[in-house]
Amino acid sequence: MHSCNLQVKYPGRECMLEQDEEWFHLMTKDGQECIRIHEYERVYDVPGLYEEVVYNKLQCDSPQVLTALLKENMEAQGEETTPLRVLDFGAGNGIVGECLQDAFETEAIVGVDIIKEAKRAVERDRPGIYDNYYVIDLSQEDNRNKKKLESWNFNTLVTVAALGFGDIPTRAFVNAFNTVSNGSWVVFNIKDRFFSGDDDSGYNQMLQEMIGKSLKVYKKHHYCHRLSMAGDPLHYYAIVGRKENDFESPAISY
Ligand SMILES: C[S@@+](CC[C@H](N)C(=O)[O-])C[C@H]1O[C@@H](n2cnc3c(N)ncnc32)[C@H](O)[C@@H]1O
Known part of the structure; x- marks a missing residue:
């Protein structure tokens, strides 16, 4: 169901933003795309991206x-x-x-x-x-x-x-x-x-x-x-x- 080969780059500890401002980079064939976690329209369009960022990386339970x-x-x-x-x-x-x-x-x-x-x-x-x-x-x-x-x-x-x-x-x-x-x-x-x-x-x-x-x-x-x-x-x-x-x-x- 989920694409395992997503390439996501995360900011480091310097990213001290309010939750709805937090972002990451998705590597696409056209280069790197900056996406905010709360840009749900975009995040849901990429299979497995929400799961990768929110559940795997940020350990939401x-x-x-x-x-x-x-x-x-x-x-x-x-x-x-x-x-x-x-x-x-x-x-x-x-x-x-x-x-x-x-x-x-x-x-x-x-x-x-x-x-x-x-x-x-x-x-x-x-x-x-x-x-x-x-x-x-x-x-x-x-x-x-x-x-x-x-x-x-x-x-x-x-x-x-x-x-x-x-x-x-x-x-x-x-x-x-x-x-x-x-x-x-x-x-x-x-x-x-x-x-x-x-x-x-x-x-x-x-x-x-x-x-x-x-x-x-x-x-x-x-x-x-x-x-x-x-x-x-x-x-x-x-x-x-x-x-x-x-x-x-x-x-x-x-
Ligand atoms: C962080 S996601 C949580 C999704 C899901 N409940 C989960 O825990 O995985 C927040 C969701 O709320 C939806 N949302 C935002 N405003 C809304 C509204 N006014 N009515 C219904 N859904 C809304 C967004 O589109 C998004 O899908």
Whole structure:
């Protein structure tokens, strides 16, 4: 599935950039191309490139960490045999879907991403992982999309490595949360800074409110999501909880 002969050159320790600014060089037949990790359209277009950079070089382990935490918490609630109907939001090229398929009995896994290149990469590299994969923008109110998603009767929402940093905005995450049924498992990770008093992304305020009103948290786990290009650990929180009811807040606008 993955091309093993990719030639990638990485910057050294001097690359002390914010995560969404980090870059590497891909050697192509036309020379060397500088690509930012967050240029997902380009990264997904090259088979195996996302896996090489994020999983091999930068040692990201989040799909496994979140899957294991979900399993642990389901077992603690005596629900380990409940078949999952999962909305994988910000699904990218399907690594999380694959991990969930390996770990759980699933009735359905549906991917949602905002870019068509992600869906194309799934069809190319991980066909059969998702029961359906939608390229939609959930930050927009759209009744057709809402109905389409609700018809899956999701009992689990999973979002890995996709909140903040100009990726999924708070409005879109709230809309995804409101798409899954009450009682659903809700599993996501977020950079620790965005879930603290230092946050300027809007996530901290939204999550604090959501946890007060609509989300019962079972586990908040601080861990290394991946290394930076300079080799330093980047810490995230992994959250596992259950949705109690739909969430709305006047602080979150369209
Ligand atoms: C770092 S990747 C993570 C992909 C996958 N969850 C994983 O862990 O391998 C972030 C993903 O979020 C997607 N994304 C960014 N903004 C989004 C939005 N508003 N709605 C849905 N997906 C979004 C990107 O296209 C990208 O595929």
